[in-house]
Amino acid sequence: MKLLVCISNVPDTTTKVKFTDNQTKFDSIGVQWIINPWDELALTRAVDLKEESNNPVSEVLVVNVGSAETEPTLRKCLAIGADKAIRIDSDTKDAFQTAKQIAAMAQKEAFDFIICGIESGDYNSSSVGGMVAEFLDTASISSVSDIRFEGGKAIVERDADAGKEYLQVDGTAVLIVQKGFAQEPKIPNMRGIMMARQKPLEVISAVDANALTEYTGFRLPEPKAKVKMVSPDQMKELVNFLSTEAKVL
Amino acid sequence: MAVLVYIQNFGGKLKKQNFEVASYASKVAESMHCPAIAVVMGTMEDSEIERLGNYGISKTLRIADKVYNTLINKLFTRVVQQVVVQENVTIVVFPDNNEGKAIAPRLSVRLNAGFVSGVVSLPLSVEPFIISKRVFSGKALAQVRINSPLKIVSLAINSFGLHEAKTPNRIVSFEPEVSLNDDSSRVVDRKMHAEGISLLDADKVVSGGRGMKGPENWKPLEELAKVMGAATACSRPVSDAGWRSHEEHVGQTGKIIAPNLYIAVGISGATQHVAGISRSKCIVAINNDADAPIFEVADYGVIGDAAQILPKLTEAFKAFKGE
Numbered sequence: 003m004k005l006l007v008c009i010s011n012v013p014d015t016t017t018k019v020k021f022t023d024n025q026t027k028f029d030s031i032g033v034q035w036i037i038n039p040w041d042e043l044a045l046t047r048a049v050d051l052k053e054e055s056n057n058p059v060s061e062v063l064v065v066n067v068g069s070a071e072t073e074p075t076l077r078k079c080l081a082i083g084a085d086k087a088i089r090i091d092s093d094t095k096d097a098f099q100t101a102k103q104i105a106a107m108a109q110k111e112a113f114d115f116i117i118c119g120i121e122s123g124d125y126n127s128s129s130v131g132g133m134v135a136e137f138l139d140t141a142s143i144s145s146v147s148d149i150r151f152e153g154g155k156a157i158v159e160r161d162a163d164a165g166k167e168y169l170q171v172d173g174t175a176v177l178i179v180q181k182g183f184a185q186e187p188k189i190p191n192m193r194g195i196m197m198a199r200q201k202p203l204e205v206i207s208a209v210d211a212n213a214l215t216e217y218t219g220f221r222l223p224e225p226k227a228k229v230k231m232v233s234p235d236q237m238k239e240l241v242n243f244l245s246t247e248a249k250v251l
Numbered sequence: 252m253a254v255l256v257y258i259q260n261f262g263g264k265l266k267k268q269n270f271e272v273a274s275y276a277s278k279v280a281e282s283m284h285c286p287a288i289a290v291v292m293g294t295m296e297d298s299e300i301e302r303l304g305n306y307g308i309s310k311t312l313r314i315a316d317k318v319y320n321t322l323i324n325k326l327f328t329r330v331v332q333q334v335v336v337q338e339n340v341t342i343v344v345f346p347d348n349n350e351g352k353a354i355a356p357r358l359s360v361r362l363n364a365g366f367v368s369g370v371v372s373l374p375l376s377v378e379p380f381i382i383s384k385r386v387f388s389g390k391a392l393a394q395v396r397i398n399s400p401l402k403i404v405s406l407a408i409n410s411f412g413l414h415e416a417k418t419p420n421r422i423v424s425f426e427p428e429v430s431l432n433d434d435s436s437r438v439v440d441r442k443m444h445a446e447g448i449s450l451l452d453a454d455k456v457v458s459g460g461r462g463m464k465g466p467e468n469w470k471p472l473e474e475l476a477k478v479m480g481a482a483t484a485c486s487r488p489v490s491d492a493g494w495r496s497h498e499e500h501v502g503q504t505g506k507i508i509a510p511n512l513y514i515a516v517g518i519s520g521a522t523q524h525v526a527g528i529s530r531s532k533c534i535v536a537i538n539n540d541a542d543a544p545i546f547e548v549a550d551y552g553v554i555g556d557a558a559q560i561l562p563k564l565t566e567a568f569k570a571f572k573g574e
């Protein structure tokens with residue numbers, strides 16, 4: 003089985019975000035870029051599946067839609083254990099345009115599962131996975147928190163409102179995964195980092211794709227009012243505040 | 252023209268969040284001088300569906316076949332698409348939750364309709380269509396324009412509230428033209444939650460961090476949650492260490508929640524944690540370090556040892572409830 007993990011390149015989670023050009027563009031000066039944390043969990047599990055011998059996963063590819071600046075992130079994916087990275091050479095305009103690029107690439111190779119993180123840490127759209135599935139006209143399973151194989155068939159666990167549901171998947175599918183799919187991201191070891199240099203990072207050109215949405219401006223949220231301190235011996239007063247002042251009880 | 256709202260079916264019942272998205276769709280429809288209509292998949296009694304009329308929904312299309320009691324992303328997308336076409340819908344509103352995330356992006360491609368997820372307020376303008384949403388995990392707000400004629404948005408839960416507007420709600424059954432033979436994914440097993448309040452729906456949440464010192468100290472926190480009728484949550488290191496189940500992990504890489512009240516106990520308030528809770532209406536922090544960053548985002552703070560404060564707070568809640 004061949005897996006494709008979609009990788010978003012996002013600012014480090016501790017970044018203090020700023021905007022330029024009259025608050026219309028994200029200011030990337032001085033920003034550290036990382037693998038989107040959910041994509042990192044997706045990749046971690048994909049590599050684990052490949053390395054364990056009791057399941058049919060044999061190959062893990064990663065794909066990113068982006069400019070040459072995202073290549074260090076793709077190299078890190080190779081160091082974690084992906085076999086090959088593909089960069090689709092295009093700036094990303096919105097989820098629709100990004101998904102169309104990934105779908106066009108995926109159409110040419112037979113992937114058994116395409117795996118996306120539940121959202122991207124920058125624009126928090128939660129869209130690319132579902133959109134790729136629809137472009138490919140294939141099944142998608144969202145809120146996925148685990149996968150196992152039974153007699154060569156994948157059983158996928160997803161969160162439903164009332165509990166967990168287990169789905170058997172025949173044929174290809176897009177999995178949109180969250181915490182649980184893996185618990186903690188894999189940290190590349192020295193050997194992985196050395197090997198990553200030899201592994202293929204292929205750059206392919208983009209297809210024609212329009213965007214349907216456009217970010218027109220950004221602002222920072224209003225600063226919060228100062229915290230009100232309550233003495234540990236005054237818990238009745240705290241409950242009183244919550245009831246009469248904050249009105250949340 | 253109409254605004255369509257997707258009403259998630261919670262085992263035949265409606266929840267507060269359904270009324271919130273219905274309220275939102277009605278307000279959007281009002282600004283466009285058109286009706287707000289709803290679609291419900293699966294089995295639900297008339298008397299339950301009628302309640303949507305309290306929030307401005309004038310017509311509800313029901314697809315009652317019990318096949319639709321289980322979410323199948325691709326199939327549900329096809330059905331909603333057909334409703335959109337038949338009813339001449341121009342804006343579709345989803346809840347920004349698991350089910351909304353499962354269907355809305357697919358529908359966007361199906362209909363060539365721009366999709367903005369997690370919107371937090373009414374459109375700033377309808378023509379052109381501009382709407383705001385949170386980005387960078389809550390560190391900023393963005394304005395997004397949708398350029399396509401058909402538009403899809405999903406509403407962040409707990410961001411809009413309920414707005415009553417009584418209308419008679421006509422229930423119509425809808426017969427989609429879809430193939431039900433697609434077996435590419437099917438549910439083979441289920442495990443229901445144990446009793447307790449689901450974190451994603453919870454109105455109140457009590458959450459523990461590394462300052463709780465170990466899994467053996469969770470009793471007083473659970474006791475407080477029980478008395479308050481709250482769900483329990485935790486920070487990432489707590490779930491990574493296996494002190495609590497990863498189902499409880501909130502934050503940027505866990506669940507993103509927006510309860511009315513969030514009580515953070517022994518949690519330092521790292522930005523990745525705050526990303527998951529900052530939409531809470533009221534945050535209370537209990538921490539023995541006066542300089543902990545959690546106090547920068549909290550509305551109320553208590554400085555002291557969690558082990559000593561928790562039982563006192565539980566007593567205070569009991570007294571408040573008159574027990």
Ligand SMILES: Cc1cc2nc3c(=O)[nH]c(=O)nc-3n(C[C@H](O)[C@H](O)[C@H](O)COP(=O)(O)OP(=O)(O)OC[C@H]3O[C@@H](n4cnc5c(N)ncnc54)[C@H](O)[C@@H]3O)c2cc1C
Pocket residue numbers: 015039459460461462463485486487488489500501502503504505516517518519520521522523524527537538539540543555556557558
């Ligand atoms: C990519 C990435 C993603 C992440 N995602 C998440 C996420 O989704 N969610 C998340 O929570 N974290 C996340 N983290 C981790 C985050 O950076 C913090 O490490 C974590 O939130 C800290 O957890 P904590 O507050 O429980 O522990 P600590 O930071 O160790 O804080 C413990 C707090 O307890 C207080 N304390 C100690 N003893 C007591 C006592 N007796 N009584 C009262 N208070 C006491 C201390 O003063 C301290 O403030 C992420 C990190 C990275 C790099």
